[in-house]
Amino acid sequence: MSKTIIQVEDLHKKYGDFHAVKGISFEVQEGEIFGLLGPNGAGKSTTLEIIETLREKTSGSVIVDGLNLDEAPNEIKKIIGVQLQTSGYYPGLTLVELIHLFAGLYNETIDPLILLDTVNLRDKAKAKYKELSGGQKQRFSIATTLINKPKIIFLDEPTTGLDPQARRNLWDLVLDIRKKGTTVIITTHYMDEAEVLCDRVAIIDSGKIIALDSPDKLIDDLVAGGFERPKEVKKANLEDVFIQLTGHELRAEN
């Protein structure tokens, strides 16, 4: 039924003497949201950038939609969407101008307003990139990953630094993109985000995968092993209070 769209086997990456990724293996199924979780320095971005063909691996094998990274990196590039570092944008160009620019690089023709609709930024079409808020910048950078109509998109910590509403808006956007059939690989160190978004997660620590399953299964296993929270957990947290008071909906700042 489900089809493996990414297969990583015994992947290693050394930066000089430093062994950043130490033999990790995982598969991603078509249509899933797959999370790479782990603390800073765990090797998440390194792993992602190797699959994205942007970084050389030391050893191991990577297959993306049947294409071997060693043989067909350019073919892989055509079917993936990669979030560029936001510093790579021309801050003085408008969103429409930037979309035309990127579409040209991909050799695609695209209606910028329709693309901006998918990330709720149509009303910012004529705004300059530098005039956007943090959340809007992130949504715009996700829009640019969709220009070449990719089968898979890669999001590296897309919500770091965003306020709670902007984070939730971004979660909705990621869920929407998946609903349209795109596979999503996302890295995060926010566990609540992984719980809401990811079908399955790989927890990475010091370059190794130490657990890989659905969030539910990982939690159930922990509880089955006798784990109990030290004290009764409140039914809501301060973030719930904040969202309840200030609202969930998009606002100008987002």
Ligand code: ADP
């Ligand atoms: P994460 O994304 O999980 O925070 P990274 O993949 O960025 O982790 O980094 C993993 C480890 O590799 C870190 O210890 C980092 O300092 C190191 N590292 C990343 N890029 C380089 C590089 N270009 N040269 C040397 N070390 C690097």
Ligand code: MG
């Ligand atoms: Mg990183």
